[in-house]
Amino acid sequence: MKLPDLTELALRNLRESVLRNSLTTVGIAVGVASLVAMLSLGIGLQQLASRRLVKSGLFDTVLVTSRRDLRNFGREEQRAGPAPGESRILDEPARREIEHLPNVLEAYPDIRFITELRYEEKPHLTMVGALPSSARSTDAFDGMQGSFFSSETAAEVVLQKSFAEELLGKTPQPGTDETKVAELAAPLLGKELTMRYAQRAVAQLQRPGGANAHAGDSAGKAQGSTSETAYSVISREQKLRIVGIADLDPESMRGPTRARVFLPLRLAESLHVMQPTDLREISRAAGAEPVYSSISVRVGNPTQVQLVENAVQKMGFNTFSILDATRSLRQFFAVLDLFLGIFGSLALAVASIGIVNTLVMAILERRREIGIMKAIGASDGDVRTLFFAEAGAMGALGGILGVALGWTIGQAINFGTNIYLKRQALPPEHFWSVPWWLVAGAIVFAFIVSLVSGLYPAGRAARLDPVQALRYE
Amino acid sequence: MSGSQGTPPTHCACTIRTEDLCRHYRLGDTLIRAVDGVSLEVRSGEFVALLGSSGSGKSSVLNLIAGLDRPTSGSVIVQGRNLARLSREELSKYRLHTVGMVFQSFNLISSMTLEENVELPMRFAEVERGKRQNLAHDALERVGLVARMKHRPSELSGGEQQRAALARALINRPQLLLADEPTGNLDSRTGTEIMNLVRHLNRQLEMTVVMVTHERALAERYAQRLIFLADGKLIGDQANRSAAGEIKSQGERS
Numbered sequence: 001m002k003l004p005d006l007t008e009l010a011l012r013n014l015r016e017s018v019l020r021n022s023l024t025t026v027g028i029a030v031g032v033a034s035l036v037a038m039l040s041l042g043i044g045l046q047q048l049a050s051r052r053l054v055k056s057g058l059f060d061t062v063l064v065t066s067r068r069d070l071r072n073f074g075r076e077e078q079r080a081g082p083a084p085g086e087s088r089i090l091d092e093p094a095r096r097e098i099e100h101l102p103n104v105l106e107a108y109p110d111i112r113f114i115t116e117l118r119y120e121e122k123p124h125l126t127m128v129g130a131l132p133s134s135a136r137s138t139d140a141f142d143g144m145q146g147s148f149f150s151s152e153t154a155a156e157v158v159l160q161k162s163f164a165e166e167l168l169g170k171t172p173q174p175g176t177d178e179t180k181v182a183e184l185a186a187p188l189l190g191k192e193l194t195m196r197y198a199q200r201a202v203a204q205l206q207r208p209g210g211a212n213a214h215a216g217d218s219a220g221k222a223q224g225s226t227s228e229t230a231y232s233v234i235s236r237e238q239k240l241r242i243v244g245i246a247d248l249d250p251e252s253m254r255g256p257t258r259a260r261v262f263l264p265l266r267l268a269e270s271l272h273v274m275q276p277t278d279l280r281e282i283s284r285a286a287g288a289e290p291v292y293s294s295i296s297v298r299v300g301n302p303t304q305v306q307l308v309e310n311a312v313q314k315m316g317f318n319t320f321s322i323l324d325a326t327r328s329l330r331q332f333f334a335v336l337d338l339f340l341g342i343f344g345s346l347a348l349a350v351a352s353i354g355i356v357n358t359l360v361m362a363i364l365e366r367r368r369e370i371g372i373m374k375a376i377g378a379s380d381g382d383v384r385t386l387f388f389a390e391a392g393a394m395g396a397l398g399g400i401l402g403v404a405l406g407w408t409i410g411q412a413i414n415f416g417t418n419i420y421l422k423r424q425a426l427p428p429e430h431f432w433s434v435p436w437w438l439v440a441g442a443i444v445f446a447f448i449v450s451l452v453s454g455l456y457p458a459g460r461a462a463r464l465d466p467v468q469a470l471r472y473e
Numbered sequence: 474m475s476g477s478q479g480t481p482p483t484h485c486a487c488t489i490r491t492e493d494l495c496r497h498y499r500l501g502d503t504l505i506r507a508v509d510g511v512s513l514e515v516r517s518g519e520f521v522a523l524l525g526s527s528g529s530g531k532s533s534v535l536n537l538i539a540g541l542d543r544p545t546s547g548s549v550i551v552q553g554r555n556l557a558r559l560s561r562e563e564l565s566k567y568r569l570h571t572v573g574m575v576f577q578s579f580n581l582i583s584s585m586t587l588e589e590n591v592e593l594p595m596r597f598a599e600v601e602r603g604k605r606q607n608l609a610h611d612a613l614e615r616v617g618l619v620a621r622m623k624h625r626p627s628e629l630s631g632g633e634q635q636r637a638a639l640a641r642a643l644i645n646r647p648q649l650l651l652a653d654e655p656t657g658n659l660d661s662r663t664g665t666e667i668m669n670l671v672r673h674l675n676r677q678l679e680m681t682v683v684m685v686t687h688e689r690a691l692a693e694r695y696a697q698r699l700i701f702l703a704d705g706k707l708i709g710d711q712a713n714r715s716a717a718g719e720i721k722s723q724g725e726r727s
């Protein structure tokens with residue numbers, strides 16, 4: 001029989017005993033729906049987690065340090081190649097080279113220093129960090145009040161919530177509700193801070209005790225000189241306007257955001273602030289080009305992190321990323337998906353027993369019909385494919401219904417949960433995801449399961465002896 | 474249906490021949506000889522009646538000729554082909570193209586309309602849809618049921634159902650019409666109607682007809698030859714001598 005005829009015949013046969021066949025189809029639909037529901041919950045949670053993680057900037061960032069740097073004896077360190085001391089310096093050319101590696105979005109130096117900030121004549125000592133403009137999109141600044149830096153060189157700062165509290169003299173009492181960022185923002189936004197810092201100035205061929213060559217308000221000046229090169233440290237001041245208060249949980253501070261006050265990256269670079277590394281870079285501070293203690297490399301996609309790490313290591317630097325952490329996270333979700341899928345499949349297995357039952361019943365009921373079809377010339381194959389087609393049609397129909405049902409259940413749960421989240425004053429989340437491959441896969445899966453379930457009934461129908469089938473009314 | 478078969482039947486002496494045909498059933502330790510050494514011949518275009526009392530093995534012989542059943546021993550040769558040697562697939566093709574069957578209980582599929590019932594053999598023969606509908610329409614027209622083609626069998630009288638069954642049996646233009654008590658469930662008037670149709674097919678289309686019946690009168694009125702069975706054995710094979718009635722009834726036809 002030709003396929004269109006076959007499907008037509010199968011569908012009309014299904015319509016004949018509507019109740020039983022639709023109950024079977026609903027059985028499959030429920031099975032598919034639970035499969036889809038379970039898997040899309042798993043996928044949705046996974047996407048939620050990885051969305052959060054990608055946004056956090058942790059998983060697409062590689063931290064590059066020099067092999068010379070003695071601080072970096074960590075167990076995650078990748079140590080290979082030349083011994084410390086002979087390896088490359090992490091300077092501006094190196095940064096540019098890293099930035100030009102494939103898959104690298106940007107490479108920026110980690111500038112972080114402890115310094116004094118004056119607000120309303122009161123000094124506060126704190127950690128200051130520099131941020132590239134790309135940091136704007138990370139979740140660290142999700143609940144920020146005010147705005148991000150107007151430009152990379154603007155004399156502006158974004159404060160950490162806890163530092164803002166310190167400036168206003170509020171210390172959160174344990175047990176009481178956290179202060180809202182908005183309350184902190186009102187009195188602070190637009191106000192000025194004065195940052196006092198130590199500038200590192202290269203003073204080439206300068207002898208110890210040399211004249212105060214630098215014009216300016218050098219309140220305290222230190223000089224270091226070993227070989228021919230030397231540099232001086234000059235105390236400076238910089239006025240900064242508060243433009244934003246970040247609502248960042250201090251616990252989750254990490255990477256470049258592990259500071260309480262943020263400056264735009266280019267501004268921070270131009271200040272040439274004395275950093276802890278500089279003390280150890282004395283021997284190498286040859287030119288005007290700065291030397292970095294570490295560089296953060298942002299990669300286009302978390303999956304490319306390993307490639308970039310390998311390339312950077314080949315250049316002779318140490319790298320560190322949290323790739324391993326994502327790997328185990330992915331593993332967790334794979335296992336979760338597997339279990340959810342197993343439960344869903346169990347539901348589908350129960351449904352497929354329904355198909356077997358329905359079709360076996362149909363054979364008993366349609367014995368005579370099968371006999372007639374054979375008497376008028378139907379081959380075993382015709383009868384088999386007809387029953388197959390009926391099973392397949394129920395499967396495909398059940399699959400489509402099931403996907404729709406599963407999707408609806410998902411939307412309902414999503415909706416309900418978001419109402420709950422709203423009550424808890426939490427932002428809404430989309431933790432339910434039905435990707436197209438799941439839709440297609442579930443339908444195909446239901447179809448295949450139905451065909452397999454139809455295998456035995458169809459075989460029985462095909463082998464039916466027409467003489468016996470026609471003998472009795 | 475003007476006798477334009479794709480392959481005209483070879484006009485050899487016989488189109489059906491059985492040789493020492495046996496069909497035995499074993500029930501526990503008793504052996505039932507439903508057909509026991511039947512050898513018969515049917516010539517092409519002949520109208521043969523199989524007569525015998527109930528349980529004599531008439532239906533069994535017919536099913537063996539129809540390729541619905543396989544003999545325990547002996548052979549059935551139809552148009553030079555030994556059915557016992559055909560595979561299941563070949564046997565189904567034989568039933569589809571060479572044989573048309575009519576039963577006492579009509580055996581229309583109750584869930585299908587008359588049109589669908591008549592169309593069904595053409596689906597198995599993979600005839601195109603458009604052609605199928607035309608042919609089904611024509612076939613139903615020939616048996617006078619066009620007006621009822623969208624009806625289901627249960628909405629029709631027995632005679633109408635048997636006419637539809639006849640239309641279905643002939644739709645793939647078989648050379649062989651096998652009828653198992655086609656008038657058994659009909660009153661004599663509708664029975665005559667059906668039989669006249671069958672005779673028309675036999676005469677006009679040179680179709681070979683083997684009809685099972687236990688009514689001797691009916692057989693004598695229509696058949697050219699009578700074959701008698703008893704307890705699975707052939708006990709008589711004679712030409713119909715009441716040929717006069719035959720010609721007379723032909724004239725009666727409307």
Ligand SMILES: Nc1ncnc2c1ncn2[C@@H]1O[C@H](COP(=O)(O)OP(=O)(O)OP(=O)(O)O)[C@@H](O)[C@H]1O
Pocket residue numbers: 498499500505506507525526527528529530531532533534687
């Ligand atoms: N599957 C079977 N198992 C056992 N015995 C069978 C089977 N089929 C037929 N028989 C027996 O074979 C014999 C012949 O049966 P068959 O149906 O051919 O008779 P018949 O001549 O057509 O009778 P009737 O006129 O009543 O239709 C009967 O005795 C019947 O009981």
Ligand SMILES: [Mg+2]
Pocket residue numbers: 531532533653
């Ligand atoms: Mg019988």
